Amino acid sequence: MAFEMQALQGGFDDPPRQASFAFRAAMMAMARPGDIQHIHGGAAPAPCSAAAATLLLTLCDRETPLCLVGNHDTDAMRDWVNFHIGAPIVSACDAQFVLGRWTAVPLSDLPIGTPDYPDRSATVIVEMDELSQTGAGLSGPGIKDRASLNLPDIAFFQDNNALFPLGLDFYFCAGDQLAALPRSTKVEG
Amino acid sequence: MSQDYNFAYLDEQTKRMIRRAILKGLAIPGYQVPFASREMPMPYGWGTGGVQVSAATLTPDDTMKVIDQGADDTTNAVSIRKFFQKTADIDVTEETSKATVIQTRHRIPEEDLREDQILVYQVPIPEPLRFLEPRETETRKMHALEEYGLMHVKLYEDIARHGNIATAYAYPVKVEGRYVMDPSPIPKFDNPKMEMAGIQLFGAGREQRIYALPPYTQVVSLDFDDHPFDPSKADAPCDLCGATHTYLDEVIMDDAGTAMFVCSDTDYCRSRREAGHTGAQSAAQLHEVNA
Numbered sequence: 001m002a003f004e005m006q007a008l009q010g011g012f013d014d015p016p017r018q019a020s021f022a023f024r025a026a027m028m029a030m031a032r033p034g035d036i037q038h039i040h041g042g043a044a045p046a047p048c049s050a051a052a053a054t055l056l057l058t059l060c061d062r063e064t065p066l067c068l069v070g071n072h073d074t075d076a077m078r079d080w081v082n083f084h085i086g087a088p089i090v091s092a093c094d095a096q097f098v099l100g101r102w103t104a105v106p107l108s109d110l111p112i113g114t115p116d117y118p119d120r121s122a123t124v125i126v127e128m129d130e131l132s133q134t135g136a137g138l139s140g141p142g143i144k145d146r147a148s149l150n151l152p153d154i155a156f157f158q159d160n161n162a163l164f165p166l167g168l169d170f171y172f173c174a175g176d177q178l179a180a181l182p183r184s185t186k187v188e189g
Numbered sequence: 190m191s192q193d194y195n196f197a198y199l200d201e202q203t204k205r206m207i208r209r210a211i212l213k214g215l216a217i218p219g220y221q222v223p224f225a226s227r228e229m230p231m232p233y234g235w236g237t238g239g240v241q242v243s244a245a246t247l248t249p250d251d252t253m254k255v256i257d258q259g260a261d262d263t264t265n266a267v268s269i270r271k272f273f274q275k276t277a278d279i280d281v282t283e284e285t286s287k288a289t290v291i292q293t294r295h296r297i298p299e300e301d302l303r304e305d306q307i308l309v310y311q312v313p314i315p316e317p318l319r320f321l322e323p324r325e326t327e328t329r330k331m332h333a334l335e336e337y338g339l340m341h342v343k344l345y346e347d348i349a350r351h352g353n354i355a356t357a358y359a360y361p362v363k364v365e366g367r368y369v370m371d372p373s374p375i376p377k378f379d380n381p382k383m384e385m386a387g388i389q390l391f392g393a394g395r396e397q398r399i400y401a402l403p404p405y406t407q408v409v410s411l412d413f414d415d416h417p418f419d420p421s422k423a424d425a426p427c428d429l430c431g432a433t434h435t436y437l438d439e440v441i442m443d444d445a446g447t448a449m450f451v452c453s454d455t456d457y458c459r460s461r462r463e464a465g466h467t468g469a470q471s472a473a474q475l476h477e478v479n480a
Contacts, residue, residue, distance in 0.1 A: 142403030
């Protein structure tokens, strides 16, 4: 019974308004790599963060194949996604969205788009312990001079940027914190 | 707000689809993301693309400004502003500095936009190569291969025929050295302003494309070394506020062809007049001449 209740809870109370605020934060994050936004309103079974749950509720639906990886691929999480979002749960190579911790994400299996349609690439939602504007130096579209973000890797993101206009786009979540790193951002160690 | 409408008119699934397209557009600046454009309660050509992008972007806390060729009081601007007042119950303004979301048809406001402001363009033909190559399959390949020679040939033919690049609006730009992009039919005077602090979103409803520019994205107007880009404007000051640095409309005053020049950005011109600036035909000046 407790298990079922968990799957039914944690959606938006007022989807049009909550999703609009969450999307604004998600858009600001994607438009300004390294900026840390705060989003809330969604609550999914552990270990999914509030930011990641809110992002899923805002961006995913029946049309967006979702891949859960590592300790995010639980029955409780699948039930929650099934009830609130309805996204088909798929393997990495078919995913439009991916949710999990950095070490669990099968990066090389994910679609990076095609030269004709570079938008047909996966968006990876990475769960982090914390987000801070330290570490890797970022530059490129959306960044005035230079920004910083504690990325879980550096070489991978440099390779991802080299694929531009192909490549993966990333959201990083910790608690209600949200930051983003699109493929267009140049990363320095 | 009328309770008969979902917030900002569109249903949530449509908004999610548009939001996903906007995010991919921001991740690939200048690339046109296909989206499943919906029929809107207005005809194509009246900003259905911009309206859909605005509807997916607005929050209940936003203050919206809508301009058509720089003016807040034209039919297109007034009706779109009323549409969102009715369906989203948001605040509206005519002042650029007070707006958080600005939907525009064919102008960029004269006042510099801030980091928290979003500019939504209404785009008729998003494909800059369309009049050079009518087939979508071909233009898509040309973008994929970065094959933009044809565009330079077009600009060169302008020079061969007219002595200069005669393209005055929808002047093609290259974004971050990769995608050639149509800036929508803004005057080329506005092209340099596209490197701005705000987020720029472009919606083409009939053509079903969304594209975007994050803040501070490099936007270069195409040109040649010996024919550099020239953001020209009418060689006159505004007859109402005296501004020499703004984009001007030429207004024919009588059957003899007498013309006056006025700022196309009505809010900017009004704020200058309120600050005491005068032009050759402003009321204060005319009064002095008559006295």
